[in-house]
Amino acid sequence: MSPLRCLLACAALALAGSASAQSLYQYKPQKTGWLSPENRNGEPGRGALENHGAKGHAFDSIAAGGVLELGRIDGEGVIRRVWMTVDDRSPRMLRALRLQMFWDGADTPAVDVPLGDFFGVALEAPHRFENALFASPEGRSFIATVPMPFRRGARVVLRNEGGVPLNMVFYDIDFTRETVPDDALYFHASWRRENPTKLGQDMRLMPRVTGRGRFLGTSVAVLGNPAYQDTWGGEGEVKVFLDGDTDHPTLAGTGSEDYLGSGWGLGPYVQRYQGAPIADKKTNHWLFYRLHVPDPIMFERECEVRLQQIGGGPRKQVMALKKAGVPLQPVTLDPGGREHFIKLLEGGKIDPAAANAPDGWLNYYRQDDIAATAYYYLDSSGQAAGTTLAPVAERVAGTSTVKP
Missing domain, CATH: 2.60.120.1390 (Protein of unknown function DUF2961)
Incomplete structure (x- = not known):
C-alpha cells in the first residue's frame, strides 16, 4: 500500500472510531x-x-x-x-x-x-x-x-x-x-422441521413470506442420516427467491459450507456472521448459522429461502449405498475439472453405476432430519402466512431429555 493510501485508510479508521466513541457519550x-x-x-x-x-x-x-x-x-x-x-x-x-x-x-x-x-x-x-x-x-x-x-x-x-x-x-x-x-420493519422469526426431508426436494429454511422486508439470516440444525455412512451431507446450495421468482431464484450459492464462508467440508467454528458451533462427524450432528448483516437481502413483495438436500462422496461408495437400498439419487459426477463435469440429471450422459463410468466425486440427493429457524423483518406486525409452529410432538421427536 502506498504511503498516501495508508494515510487515507488510517484517517478513515480514526474518524469511524471517534464517531462510534462519540455516540456513547451523547445524550439521547x-x-x-x-x-x-x-x-x-x-x-x-x-x-x-x-x-x-x-x-x-x-x-x-x-x-x-x-x-x-x-x-x-x-x-x-x-x-x-x-x-x-x-x-x-x-x-x-x-x-x-x-x-x-x-x-x-x-x-x-x-x-x-x-x-x-x-x-x-x-x-x-x-x-x-x-x-x-x-x-x-x-x-x-x-x-x-x-x-x-x-x-x-x-x-x-x-x-x-x-x-x-x-x-x-x-x-x-x-x-x-x-x-x-x-x-x-417488524422483527419476525419462524421455525420448521422436516424429518426426514423429501428426496429431490429443497428444504424451505424460510417459507415464502409476502410484504416488504429483509431476510436477516438462519440457524439450521441437522441430524444426519447414518444410512449415508461417512459421506458428506453439505453439498446443497442455498437459494433465495425474491419478488416474483418462481422456478429459479435470483440468489444461488455453491454449497452449504460455502454459504457459511467455509469450504471443503465443515468443522466447528464461531464467527460474527457465520459459524458452526456443532460439526461432529461421529454423531453426524451439525448446527450452523449465517447472519446477513453486512450483506443485506431486501425484498419488495416476497421472499423464500431454500436449501438443496444434496450430499457427496466417492462414486464407488455412493453407488454401493444405492445398490444396498439407501434412498438417494445421483446428481452430478466430477472426475476432475470443469470440462469433465457430468450433469447426470440432464439425461443421456452416463450411468454412474456402469463399470466403465469414470471415478470421481458423486453428488446425490439425500434425506436428513433438518430444523431451521429463519429471522427476518416484515412490514406486517402479525404472523406471516404459512409460518405456524409445528405441534410439540413433531418438534421434540428424537431429542434428548438429558440435562447439562
Missing part, C-alpha cells in the same frame, strides 16, 4: 426499561417491590402446559436485548418451550419458535458461542441483541409445552422508549 432523549420477574411491565419505580427489595422475585415457574407472560410494554420503543436462562436446559425442554412475541396488538405472534432454536441452540446441551446477534456465553444462558421495534406496544410470552414443570425461568428484556422511524 429516550428512556430505558427492563422487563423481569422483579418488574414485569418495566414500570417506573416499580422494580424490586417484594421482600423489602431484597431479591424477592428473581425467577418464575411454569407448570406443564402453562403460559407465562414475560411482560408487556405499552407505547412506542425498541427491544434491544433479551437474556434468559432456565433450570432444565435439555434439548427436549428447549424444543418444547415456545417463545412468542406480539407487536402492536396483533392477534398472532410475529415470533413463534422453540426457545433453544431461537437463540441458536439445538441438538445437544447448550454450548458456548457468540455471534453478532446471539450468544450463550458459558452454555448456561441465552442472549439476543436483535433490535425489535414496535409502535403501540409489545408482549412477550413463554409457553411450556414439554409435559413436565419448568421450575425456574430467569429473564430480563431490555428496551428503550423512543420514536420509531416510519420505515421501521
